[in-house]
Amino acid sequence: MTTISSTSSSTGATSSTAAGTAATSATTTAAASTSASTTATGSATEALLTSLGVSGTINATSLADELSTAEYAGQVDQLNTQNSTLSTEISDASTLMNMTSTLASSLDSMINAGQLSSTPQIANSGVATVSAGTATGSGTTTLEVDALAQGQTIASPTVSSGATDVGSGSLTITLGTIAGSTFTPGSQNPINVTIAQGSTLAQMASAINSAGAGVSAYVATNSDGQRLVITGPQGAANAFTVSASENASDPGLSQFAWSPAASGSPSGSGATLAASATDASYILDGVQRTSASNAITDAAPGISLNLTGTNRGNPTTISFTDPTSAITTGMNDLVSALNTIVNQLNTDSAAGAALNNNAGARALQQSLSSLSSTVVMPDATTGQPATLADLGLTTNKDGTFTLDTSVLDKALQANSSAVAAMFTTGANGVYATVFNLSQAVNDPTNGNSLAGSVKDMQSQQSTITTQLSTISTQQTTLRTQLVSQYSALNSTVTAYKSTQSFLTQQVALWTNSSSSSG
Known part of the structure; x- marks a missing residue:
C-alpha cells in the first residue's frame, strides 16, 4: 500500500509541476503582450504629438499665436499692400500740388518786387518814395512838393x-x-x-x-x-x-x-x-494838387506816392525802368518751372506709375496742355498780347514747353507796356492764370483735382486702418479661444501620459510578481 501510495503521490507531484510551468508561461506571455500593446500605444501618441509639433507637451500660447496670426495673415498683408500703394500715390500727388503752389508763389514774389513790370523811380528820394500803381505807367513825370499833410x-x-x-x-x-x-x-x-x-x-x-x-x-x-x-x-x-x-x-x-x-x-x-491840420500841396506833371494824406495812391498811371519832404521851386523827376530784360528772364524761368512740373507729372502718370489712372493728374495735364493758348488778358485790344503764346510760349508733343524768344522779342519791341501789363497781380494776367491753375489743383472739394484725389485716398487709408483694427480684435479673440482649447488639450495629454506611466509600472510589477511566484 505504501508503495502504491507512494507511486501515486509521485505521479501527482509531477502533474502539478507541469501545470505550474504552463501557467507561468501563459502569464509571462500575457504580460509581454500587454507591455507590447502599451508601448505601441505610447509610441503612437508620441508620434501624433510630435507630428503636431508639441512633443508630448503643448505650448498653448505659442501655438495659439502662430495659428491666429496665420488665420488673418492674408487679409493683413493685402490691406498693408493697399495702404502702402495709397501712401505712394498721396506722396506723388502732394509733390505736384506743392510744385504748382510754389510756382504761383514765386511768380507773385517776382511781380511784387517789380522785377517783371515797368517800375517807377524818383531822382530825389528825399521828397517822396514811389511805387507802382494799379495801372501801367511810362515816360517821365515831374514832382514838386510845396507842403506836407499833417x-x-x-x-x-x-x-x-x-x-x-x-x-x-x-x-x-x-x-x-x-x-x-x-x-x-x-x-x-x-x-x-x-x-x-x-x-x-x-x-x-x-x-x-x-x-x-x-x-x-x-x-x-x-x-x-x-x-x-x-x-x-x-x-x-x-x-x-x-x-x-x-x-x-x-x-x-x-x-x-x-x-x-x-x-x-x-x-x-x-x-x-x-x-495845425493841413493838406499836402504838390505839383505833378505841372498840375497843382492837394491831398489830405501824404500817401497818395495812383497819383498818375503807374505811380503811387508817399510824400516825405518839400522841394518848392526845384522839381524832381519820376521815370520808369525798362522791364524788357527782366521779362525775358522771367519767361525763361517760367518755362523752366513749368517743365519741372510736366516732367514730374509725366513720370508719375506713366504706365505702371502711382498716378497712372488718377483723375487729378489727368486734369492737371489737360490744364497744362492748354496753358499757352489760354487768354490771360481778356481786355487786350487788337495787336496787344493776350495769351502766353503771344509771348512765345509753345507746347511740345510730350507736354513740355519751349520759349520762342523771337516771338517774345517782337512783342516787347511792338508794345512793351502791354507785355508788362500782363505781369501784375490783378484779376487778369500771367500770375492770375497760374494762380487759378494752382487753386484748381489744390481744391479738396473737387473730386477731379489732385487735392480731391488725396482726400479720397486718405479716406481709404482711414477705412483700412479701421479694418486692420477690426482684424486685430478678431485675431485677439481667436488667440484667446485657442489658448483655452490647447490648454485643455495639454491637460488631457498630460493625464493620458500619467495613465500610461501608471499602467507601465503595474504591468512591470505584475510581471515581477509572477516571475517570483514561479
Whole structure:
C-alpha cells in the first residue's frame, strides 16, 4: 500500500509541476503582450504629438499665436499692400500740388518786387518814395512838393509830476475844419471822454485813446515836468477842439481844453496849438494838387506816392525802368518751372506709375496742355498780347514747353507796356492764370483735382486702418479661444501620459510578481 501510495503521490507531484510551468508561461506571455500593446500605444501618441509639433507637451500660447496670426495673415498683408500703394500715390500727388503752389508763389514774389513790370523811380528820394500803381505807367513825370499833410497837435500846460491828480469830469473832442479863429464841426459826432477822479496824465491819455474819438494822446516829458499831447489825423478836415466839463468838487480839466477862439488866451490857462491840420500841396506833371494824406495812391498811371519832404521851386523827376530784360528772364524761368512740373507729372502718370489712372493728374495735364493758348488778358485790344503764346510760349508733343524768344522779342519791341501789363497781380494776367491753375489743383472739394484725389485716398487709408483694427480684435479673440482649447488639450495629454506611466509600472510589477511566484 505504501508503495502504491507512494507511486501515486509521485505521479501527482509531477502533474502539478507541469501545470505550474504552463501557467507561468501563459502569464509571462500575457504580460509581454500587454507591455507590447502599451508601448505601441505610447509610441503612437508620441508620434501624433510630435507630428503636431508639441512633443508630448503643448505650448498653448505659442501655438495659439502662430495659428491666429496665420488665420488673418492674408487679409493683413493685402490691406498693408493697399495702404502702402495709397501712401505712394498721396506722396506723388502732394509733390505736384506743392510744385504748382510754389510756382504761383514765386511768380507773385517776382511781380511784387517789380522785377517783371515797368517800375517807377524818383531822382530825389528825399521828397517822396514811389511805387507802382494799379495801372501801367511810362515816360517821365515831374514832382514838386510845396507842403506836407499833417495832423493838428495840441499840448497841455506842464504838470510837475506824473502822479498829479488832473481833476475829473469829461472832455468832449469834436473833429472839423478851422478857418482863422472859426471852427466848423464835421459830420462825425462829438466824442465824450470820461475822466475818473484821481486820474493821472497817463490814465487820461489811455481814456482818450480808448474812446475812439479819431485822435491819439500820449504823455511827453521835459525838464519842467510832463504834458498831455493830443494829435489828430493828417488833413485840414481833421482839425479838432477839446472842451472840458469839470467836476465842481474836483476841478482841473479846463487846462486840457483848446479851441481856435481861445488860442490867444494867457499862457498856462489851457492847451496850446503845436501844429495845425493841413493838406499836402504838390505839383505833378505841372498840375497843382492837394491831398489830405501824404500817401497818395495812383497819383498818375503807374505811380503811387508817399510824400516825405518839400522841394518848392526845384522839381524832381519820376521815370520808369525798362522791364524788357527782366521779362525775358522771367519767361525763361517760367518755362523752366513749368517743365519741372510736366516732367514730374509725366513720370508719375506713366504706365505702371502711382498716378497712372488718377483723375487729378489727368486734369492737371489737360490744364497744362492748354496753358499757352489760354487768354490771360481778356481786355487786350487788337495787336496787344493776350495769351502766353503771344509771348512765345509753345507746347511740345510730350507736354513740355519751349520759349520762342523771337516771338517774345517782337512783342516787347511792338508794345512793351502791354507785355508788362500782363505781369501784375490783378484779376487778369500771367500770375492770375497760374494762380487759378494752382487753386484748381489744390481744391479738396473737387473730386477731379489732385487735392480731391488725396482726400479720397486718405479716406481709404482711414477705412483700412479701421479694418486692420477690426482684424486685430478678431485675431485677439481667436488667440484667446485657442489658448483655452490647447490648454485643455495639454491637460488631457498630460493625464493620458500619467495613465500610461501608471499602467507601465503595474504591468512591470505584475510581471515581477509572477516571475517570483514561479
